[in-house]
Amino acid sequence: xxxxxxxxxxxxxxxxxxxxxxxxxxxxxxxxxxxxxxxxxxxxxxxxxxxxxxxxxxxxxxxxxxxxxxxxxxxxxxxxxxxxxxxxxxxxxxxxxxxxxxxxxxxxxxxxxxxxxxxxxxxxxxxxxxxxxxxxxxxxxxxxxxxxxxxxxxxxxxxxxxxxxxxxxxxxxxxxxxxxxxxxxxxxxxxxxxxxxxxxxxxxxxxxxxxxxxxxxxxxxxxxxxxxxxxxxxxxxxxxxxxxxxxxxxxxxxxxxxxxxxxxxxxxxxxxxxxxxxxxxxxxxxxxxxxxxxxxxxxxxxxxxxxxxxxxxxxxxxxxxxxxxxxxxxxxxxxxxxxxxxxxxxxxxxxxxxxxxxxxxxxxxxxxxxxxxxxxxxxxxxxxxxxxxxxxxxxxxxxxx
Ligand SMILES: [Fe+2]
Ligand SMILES: [Fe+2]
Numbered sequence: 512x513x514x515x516x517x518x519x520x521x522x523x524x525x526x527x528x529x530x531x532x533x534x535x536x537x538x539x540x541x542x543x544x545x546x547x548x549x550x551x552x553x554x555x556x557x558x559x560x561x562x563x564x565x566x567x568x569x570x571x572x573x574x575x576x577x578x579x580x581x582x583x584x585x586x587x588x589x590x591x592x593x594x595x596x597x598x599x600x601x602x603x604x605x606x607x608x609x610x611x612x613x614x615x616x617x618x619x620x621x622x623x624x625x626x627x628x629x630x631x632x633x634x635x636x637x638x639x640x641x642x643x644x645x646x647x648x649x650x651x652x653x654x655x656x657x658x659x660x661x662x663x664x665x666x667x668x669x670x671x672x673x674x675x676x677x678x679x680x681x682x683x684x685x686x687x688x689x690x691x692x693x694x695x696x697x698x699x700x701x702x703x704x705x706x707x708x709x710x711x712x713x714x715x716x717x718x719x720x721x722x723x724x725x726x727x728x729x730x731x732x733x734x735x736x737x738x739x740x741x742x743x744x745x746x747x748x749x750x751x752x753x754x755x756x757x758x759x760x761x762x763x764x765x766x767x768x769x770x771x772x773x774x775x776x777x778x779x780x781x782x783x784x785x786x787x788x789x790x791x792x793x794x795x796x797x798x799x800x801x802x803x804x805x806x807x808x809x810x811x812x813x814x815x816x817x818x819x820x821x822x823x824x825x826x827x828x829x830x831x832x833x834x835x836x837x838x839x840x841x842x843x844x845x846x847x848x849x850x851x852x853x854x855x856x857x858x859x860x861x862x863x864x865x866x867x868x869x870x871x872x873x874x875x876x877x878x879x880x881x882x883x884x885x886x887x888x889x890x891x892x893x894x895x896x897x898x899x900x901x902x903x904x905x906x907x908x909x910x911x912x
Contacts, residue, residue, distance in 0.1 A: 512628060513539045513557070517549045517575065518564040518591075523613075530617040546570030550578060558586055560624055564613075565592035584644065587628060591615055612661070639817040643825060646788045655680055656721060663714050673714065674706025677721065686724045687717070694909035695752035713765070719773030722830065723747060726780055730787045738786070738797070742873050743779060749870075749910070751775035753863030753903040754856070760902060761854055761895070766835075771856035773832070774839035775863050781823030781840075785815065800877030807877035808844040820844050847886050854890055862887075862896065866903045 518524050524542045531540060541558070543549040547570055549561065561579055565572035576588045591611045611623055658676045662668055677684050684705050691708045692701060702708045709717045727744045754775035758768040785793045792814055800810035811818035824841035839857040842849045846861045868880045887893045 512537065512559045512624075513541075514560045514562065514624065515541050515543060515549060515552060515558045516562045517543045517546065517567075517572070519544055519567040520564075523564070531621075534621065546572070546575035546578075549575060553579065553583060553586075557583065559628060560587040560589060562589045562591050562620075562624070565590060584640070587624075589623060591620070639821050639825060642815055642817055642822060646784060655683075656718075656725070659718060659721060663718065668714070670709045670714075671706045673709045673717065674704055677705035677709075677717070682728065683721065683724050686728070687720050690720060690724075690748060693748075694912070695748060695906060697906070697909075713769060715766075715769040716772055719751070719769075719776050719836075722773075722832075723751075723776040723780070726777075726783060730783050738873065740783065740786075742871070743782060746867055746871060746873060747776050747779055749867045749907060750778060750860065750863045752906060753866055753899075754859040756902050756906060757859040757862055757899045758856070760899060761859075763854075763859075767856050770835045771839070771859040771863075774836045774843075774856055775860045777823065777827060777832075777836070778840050778843045778860055778864060779819060779823065780826060781819030781821070784822060784826065785811070785819055789815070797877065804878045806844070806880055810877055818844070847883065847889075852890055854892055858887075858890065858892065862899055863903065866900050867907075870904070870907050 516524060516527050518527075521544065524544065528540070528542060531538070534540070541552055543552055546563075546567060549563070550570075552558075553561075561576070563572045563575055567575075570578075572590060572592065576590070579586055579588055589611060591613055593613045611620060655676050659673060662672050662676060677687060687705055687708060688702060690696070691698060691712060696712065698711055702711060705717070727740060727747070730740055751772045752775070754771040755768055758771045763771075782793075793811075796810045796814040797807060799805065799814060800807045803810070808818045808820065820843055821841055824837050827837045827840055835856060838849065839855075839860040842857050843860050843864055846857055849857055851857075862882065865880045865882045868876045872879060882896060884893060884896075887896055
């Protein structure tokens with residue numbers, strides 16, 4: 512793997528060189544002191560990853576990454592930058608795949624680079640790239656997301672601070688409260704503040720809620736002929752809640768429960784982006800699904816090539832969500848293709864989506880989704896589906912009352 516590091520401070524480059532010394536056999540690393548030098552190096556030979564500082568004299572990191580994005584779209588772009596540059600990073604978040612704060616632990620840096628590349632490989636499908644290149648407005652991070660992540664990273668992270676950060680965005684905080692007070696969460700008491708919500712449902716779940724609320728609200732002005740963003744949002748919330756419930760029924764550890772919930776919330780995010788950016792083609796796909804009685808996933812495949820599932824996973828990867836959250840999104844219509852064939856967050860999201868779709872039968876699914884009993888049997892869960900379905904239907908009935 513070829514990696515190019517860019518920073519105007521020789522000390523920083525020296526530090527990187529030293530701390531990544533043991534990677535020199537696996538990685539070909541090059542170090543540039545300015546954006547101009549980096550572009551020269553890139554023009555000579557391609558690099559898989561570029562890790563750049565933001566604040567640099569002459570060409571700054573945002574300008575550099577923008578050029579890299581234009582000229583070498585296959586190169587993974589990572590920002591490694593100081594906290595004080597946050598405003599600048601927010602502006603450039605479009606052209607960067609991942610943001611890391613300085614000083615960055617070497618282990619985190621290594622895993623961020625490796626993860627970005629693994630995901631890039633999984634998503635290195637040429638047709639998917641072609642699709643992404645046609646999409647003009649990719650939703651960027653909500654401004655308070657970084658703040659939230661920073662707070663959550665602190666060993667003494669306080670729920671009250673998390674609550675305060677969310678409170679800065681009044682409409683988001685209202686939406687989150689509405690959600691956590693719904694029957695889908697089944698909380699014993701009424702939740703009055705985001706801080707209390709964070710305490711009750713956990714930080715990871717709150718992070719997923721912030722992200723999904725943001726994406727959906729960015730596109731809620733959309734008026735499509737054949738499906739409503741509001742309905743897709745309700746479907747997503749219910750799928751997240753069902754996936755969580757299924758994990759609990761299978762006595763999964765808390766991290767899997769949270770991953771399934773976040774993945775479920777975001778599993779159809781690709782549909783929103785397709786509908787917002789390529790509405791005519793998207794409607795064409797849904798009409799094809801209706802006419803030929805296909806599931807939307809298959810119809811999208813024939814119209815766009817990759818579907819909303821792969822596109823959604825790609826976006827979550829860009830937003831730096833962890834692989835355990837990205838993978839269920841990628842495979843939520845094709846769980847048999849996943850390398851790990853055992854019960855995991857993917858199984859829960861897959862089943863939750865099918866169950867939710869059977870309740871509302873909304874248009875964007877095309878013809879009704881049918882559970883793949885072979886898949887469930889092959890992972891030893893064949894007999895469990897009925898119980899999952901029962902629990903989810905009960906939850907849905909409560910939520911509708
Ligand atoms: Fe889907
Ligand atoms: Fe779905």
